[in-house]
Amino acid sequence: MNQSPVAIYTTPTCGYCRATKDLFKTHNIAYTEIDVSQDRAKAREMIQKSGQMGVPVTIVGEGREAQIIVGYDRDRLSRVLNITL
């Protein structure tokens, strides 16, 4: 099981955000959720980190080692989180 911290930038109405969080729950992956609709500074942070403006954005790990996954990208999520979908 991957022990790196997992953070996800979301908006409350986004279905792909929900799908990504469901995937975390199914695989018992603890995560921190950041609602960018409520926090403009965090929205800017997400855009700066991911170089784009679409949600969800998942960050696995920290600092220079962090892996950034844009969207409900099951292939990359499964690889980075080391889970079998």
Next chain:
Amino acid sequence: MPENTLYDVAIVGYGPAGMTAAIYAARKKLKVALIGEHKGGEVTNSGEIENWPGDGQTDGITLAEKFAAHLKLHTDDVAIKEERVEKITKDADSFFSLAAGATTYRAKTVIYSTGRHPRLLHVPGEEEFKNRGITYCATCDAPLFRGKDVAVVGGGNSGAEAVIMLQRIAKKIHLLHIDDALRADQVLINNFSSDPNVQILLNAKTTQIEGEKAVQKLTYQDKDGATHSLAVQGVFVTIGSIPNTEPVKDLLKLDRFGAIPADRYGKTDLPGFFAAGDVTDIRDAQIVVAAGHGCSAALSAGDYLSRHA
């Protein structure tokens, strides 16, 4: 690797058509696999929903959860596989093989209900600025455009719904539509027709999107061919959708829009292969219609199985 189970019905697609088909097929005591990678499908990105009977006002995520909870009552009969089907073939024994990642599922019948995905504008700058100001999911991404000037391209119901959502978020909204009248329902248009922050541009053909790191400018052509520019930081593309038929394009004949021709009972030209919802040539892309079509397709599949046992 082939799975050992031979299913009576493989339902492809996890939206309202597929989930309704699964409930009906389960109640017929058929052996069902439902294969789809996104629970609820595009419904989850629908935002506010006010035309699902019995619910008055709901939203896409809540409704999809209710469908899924209902489907869960039938887990004895329905195997849910959260995977993407890449190719479907009909075998010599007239059963179907469905390739999904490393697994190949086998089934006597298929109900194909994979819905649609958003249509692209195909203008210069679109590829470059996708998710850098251009978005195809207003419900998802609108909150990121707080206080900004934006364009919504496409004056159908999705475009009108995007405008309504953006009224509370963006500063100035330009709604561009290619024809001389909006296609959206009047009940939606009424929400913004007198809003001074919403500018409706008819006969406006988007020709280019430009910027540096992110979108800064949208260019459009008016009906006289003159070009105009709008300074915008966001572009919401809502110009319709394309059926998700790639996995079956060699299996049966599609119509000129790429949709699967299917009758009201979900029957297609290919025996044992049924289709339902937005992926078909059905007129109305509505949740309630897709659910109804999924029901009919399941009953058709059940009937087919009873005749070909």
